[in-house]
Amino acid sequence: xxxxxxxxxxxxxxxxxxxxxxxxxxxxxxxxxxxxxxxxxxxxxxxxxxxxxxxxxxxxxxxxxxxxxxxxxxxxxxxxxxxxxxxxxxxxxxxxxxxxxxxxxxxxxxxxxxxxxxxxxxxxxxxxxxxxxxxxxxxxxxxxxxxxxxxxxxxxxxxxxxxxxxxxxxxxxxxxxxxxxxxxxxxxxxxxxxxxxxxxxxxxxxxxxxxxxxxxxxxxxxxxxxxxxxxxxxxxxxxxxxxxxxxxxxxxxxxxxxxxxxx
Numbered sequence: 150x151x152x153x154x155x156x157x158x159x160x161x162x163x164x165x166x167x168x169x170x171x172x173x174x175x176x177x178x179x180x181x182x183x184x185x186x187x188x189x190x191x192x193x194x195x196x197x198x199x200x201x202x203x204x205x206x207x208x209x210x211x212x213x214x215x216x217x218x219x220x221x222x223x224x225x226x227x228x229x230x231x232x233x234x235x236x237x238x239x240x241x242x243x244x245x246x247x248x249x250x251x252x253x254x255x256x257x258x259x260x261x262x263x264x265x266x267x268x269x270x271x272x273x274x275x276x277x278x279x280x281x282x283x284x285x286x287x288x289x290x291x292x293x294x295x296x297x298x299x300x301x302x303x304x305x306x307x308x309x310x311x312x313x314x315x316x317x318x319x320x321x322x323x324x325x326x327x328x329x330x331x332x333x334x335x336x337x338x339x340x341x342x343x344x345x346x347x348x349x350x351x352x353x354x355x356x357x358x359x360x361x362x363x364x365x366x367x368x369x370x371x372x373x374x375x376x377x378x379x380x381x382x383x384x385x386x387x388x389x390x391x392x393x394x395x396x397x398x399x400x401x402x403x404x405x406x407x408x409x410x411x412x
Contacts, residue, residue, distance in 0.1 A: 236306020
């Protein structure tokens with residue numbers, strides 16, 4: 150039964166990850182909390198592994214379409230990688246140790262408030278809900294790129310998320326990146342930093358009396374569904390009416406938000 154639950158969570162995680170340019174942890178971690186109860190350090194370690202595969206599946210589609218911007222990624226990825234290392238170190242601090250790990254769930258719940266608000270704003274076009282790919286107006290400012298990377302990486306490490314729900318709007322607001330290009334760049338960033346964050350978080354699980362094998366087993370059961378969902382979601386990115394999908398995502402996020410804030 151657990152395997153079937155993990156598989157289903159993986160499919161939903163991958164689908165929204167590929168479609169919206171996120172790692173999928175905003176689906177996976179709340180789902181684990183709702184179904185199995187709070188165990189944030191374990192879920193975060195496993196989610197980072199899954200984020201790598203969700204992002205990787207989406208990147209293959211974006212790369213074939215020629216939507217990745219290497220001039221952006223060469224600064225965005227390294228700064229995000231440094232950020233995720235700092236974030237994981239924060240999550241491993243004594244403040245979140247032992248019985249206080251539930252505080253990570255509460256912070257995640259507050260983060261979900263932002264996710265819901267951000268997706269609601271997307272309906273109004275506040276973040277440039279466009280279908281274009283023109284990059285002639287993009288800002289190639291190194292300080293802004295580094296800022297966007299850190300803004301993506303630090304919360305990703307602290308909460309075990311992919312960072313796409315921050316990486317996409319950051320590119321749009323600060324770099325003037327077209328939406329679908331921003332989603333493609335976000336997927337590529339998630340792949341790289343998830344690998345870094347997953348390694349760091351998993352090798353430090355012993356600090357929280359959790360065996361690495363638990364994280365690997367959970368990820369191994371979720372990944373097949375996540376890969377399938379990510380391929381489907383990333384292909385539908387260029388075809389599906391995303392507002393309809395976004396409504397479903399907001400409803401799921403609202404339930405997750407309530408559960409995390411009351412854990």
